[in-house]
Amino acid sequence: MKQISTISFIGSGNVATHLALAVKAAGFEVKDVFSLHKNHADILAAKVEARAVGSLAELQRDTDLYLLAVPDKIIDPIVRTFHYVEGIVAHTSGITPMETLQKTARYGVFYPLQTFSKEKEPDISKVPFCIEGNSSDVLQSLSDLAANLSDVVYEINSDQRKYLHLAAVLVNNYTNYLYRMAFDILDAQQMDTSLLMPLIEETFAKIREMHPDKAQTGPARRKDLPTIEKHLSLLEEFPQYKELYTLFAEQIIKKYHEQL
Amino acid sequence: MKQISTISFIGSGNVATHLALAVKAAGFEVKDVFSLHKNHADILAAKVEARAVGSLAELQRDTDLYLLAVPDKIIDPIVRTFHYVEGIVAHTSGITPMETLQKTARYGVFYPLQTFSKEKEPDISKVPFCIEGNSSDVLQSLSDLAANLSDVVYEINSDQRKYLHLAAVLVNNYTNYLYRMAFDILDAQQMDTSLLMPLIEETFAKIREMHPDKAQTGPARRKDLPTIEKHLSLLEEFPQYKELYTLFAEQIIKKYHEQL
Numbered sequence: 277m278k279q280i281s282t283i284s285f286i287g288s289g290n291v292a293t294h295l296a297l298a299v300k301a302a303g304f305e306v307k308d309v310f311s312l313h314k315n316h317a318d319i320l321a322a323k324v325e326a327r328a329v330g331s332l333a334e335l336q337r338d339t340d341l342y343l344l345a346v347p348d349k350i351i352d353p354i355v356r357t358f359h360y361v362e363g364i365v366a367h368t369s370g371i372t373p374m375e376t377l378q379k380t381a382r383y384g385v386f387y388p389l390q391t392f393s394k395e396k397e398p399d400i401s402k403v404p405f406c407i408e409g410n411s412s413d414v415l416q417s418l419s420d421l422a423a424n425l426s427d428v429v430y431e432i433n434s435d436q437r438k439y440l441h442l443a444a445v446l447v448n449n450y451t452n453y454l455y456r457m458a459f460d461i462l463d464a465q466q467m468d469t470s471l472l473m474p475l476i477e478e479t480f481a482k483i484r485e486m487h488p489d490k491a492q493t494g495p496a497r498r499k500d501l502p503t504i505e506k507h508l509s510l511l512e513e514f515p516q517y518k519e520l521y522t523l524f525a526e527q528i529i530k531k532y533h534e535q536l
Numbered sequence: 537m538k539q540i541s542t543i544s545f546i547g548s549g550n551v552a553t554h555l556a557l558a559v560k561a562a563g564f565e566v567k568d569v570f571s572l573h574k575n576h577a578d579i580l581a582a583k584v585e586a587r588a589v590g591s592l593a594e595l596q597r598d599t600d601l602y603l604l605a606v607p608d609k610i611i612d613p614i615v616r617t618f619h620y621v622e623g624i625v626a627h628t629s630g631i632t633p634m635e636t637l638q639k640t641a642r643y644g645v646f647y648p649l650q651t652f653s654k655e656k657e658p659d660i661s662k663v664p665f666c667i668e669g670n671s672s673d674v675l676q677s678l679s680d681l682a683a684n685l686s687d688v689v690y691e692i693n694s695d696q697r698k699y700l701h702l703a704a705v706l707v708n709n710y711t712n713y714l715y716r717m718a719f720d721i722l723d724a725q726q727m728d729t730s731l732l733m734p735l736i737e738e739t740f741a742k743i744r745e746m747h748p749d750k751a752q753t754g755p756a757r758r759k760d761l762p763t764i765e766k767h768l769s770l771l772e773e774f775p776q777y778k779e780l781y782t783l784f785a786e787q788i789i790k791k792y793h794e795q796l
Contacts, residue, residue, distance in 0.1 A: 290753075348763060371763050390735055391753050395746055402734045430731065439725045440732075442767045443718035447732055448739045449754030450784045451711045456748035458703035465699045471690065472700075472707050473744065474662045475650055479708045480740040484733065486655055488716035493651050494709030503608060503631050507702045516787050523783055524710045527776050 280340040280421050284308040286354060288316040290392040291368050292345035298400040300324040302424045307339045332357045339363045343386060348372050355379055364414055370441025373434040374408050384409035384418045387437060391448050400425050406432035406440065457517045496528035540600040540681050544568040546614060548580040550652040551628050552605035558660040560584040562684045567599045592617045599623045603646060608632050615639055624674055630701025633694040634668045644669035644678050647697060651708050660685050666692035666700065717777045724773065756788035
């Protein structure tokens, strides 16, 4: 089995950027960075001493691994254009099945279960990498690469990965939206949002120690309808938030008071 | 102005327990612990070397502070029974106006903005205490007490406090429910929920560095309808979660794609 030592990136967004920086820092060579927007490719390529290319035909064909970090819907059309490569082709998507890459000979999935933003450098060593391969060789090569970046590497099949991606949306995207709702509410009162930080931290700390089923507290948990009514009356200027608040309250009441 | 040195607790639940332990540890004397369930009062009283009482009439009348940590709806009926005391009477509720205590001479609010569970000891020194008093003397006395327990003490009026309490429900109770949804989904697939921990931690870490408006990522943020459809199809066995997922997705799409 040939170890991966050279990697080209298809895509230059947040995922591509953080992964490219991580593999470069771990001693791998980044050969090409492709982006439909050549100027985006230029920026990333400069950071990792790679070559920027604006068309897939320009990709060097002797790279060990082609990592696709692009929007899900263009994975398939992109792969059709260079399925002839010898290296491994892997995507980084949570929701796209591995078999989307089956036109290539050696393919797999290299899915980092984390949220990446331009503004914040994540600690890659703590990011769980979810790996899949169409052969034991590919699986091993991708796992070895992941182990060079992170302490946490899992073999996860496409079906499990979908559920993981769904769960990630809940605990990251939707949790963040709850934060945003809270911030909007305090901002409207000219109140300091940093007041909420210890509570947000404790909410996270609790989940490490007990199942969220047990950690549930609050007005809905104790079916405190007068408090819920008061809260709803505070949300008159945020009709969308009122709707979401109501649905949470209904569901929590149902879970804890009607399904006993 | 007389400093508070003795405190009696009305209530013996999670909030009363954690506060009583904290004031005791900070060198204050806990005189009485009242609970309608005398055996609950016994348990807490034993921990803080106090006297347990099962009727309000038994409360010693020369205590500096009577702290009510009871369900909101019984604050008023309880206060009616001992409005004659000379000490300060304060409640610990997020949603109850201070004026609910106006039958007493010296009253205020001592609201810890934190979630308290039996199973987990919070770091009281990091808990924001939101203080209100019906006179500058009461305000000062309660603030001094809070400063003995915590590094974070704010003067917050009853109106602001309601909004804080609402915001706290979002970032704690409802976030916790999202965690529970995610855990239920992975549990149903016999998958390891600890895979989500780094992502949960990063979600919290991000909010310290950027406004949640900027931290928002994910399928709804980029209006990726095919991914949203796939996620909804995974939620067939959880119709309630499907409903909540849908409402979040709709609202985030609306925020980022229709209100530009």
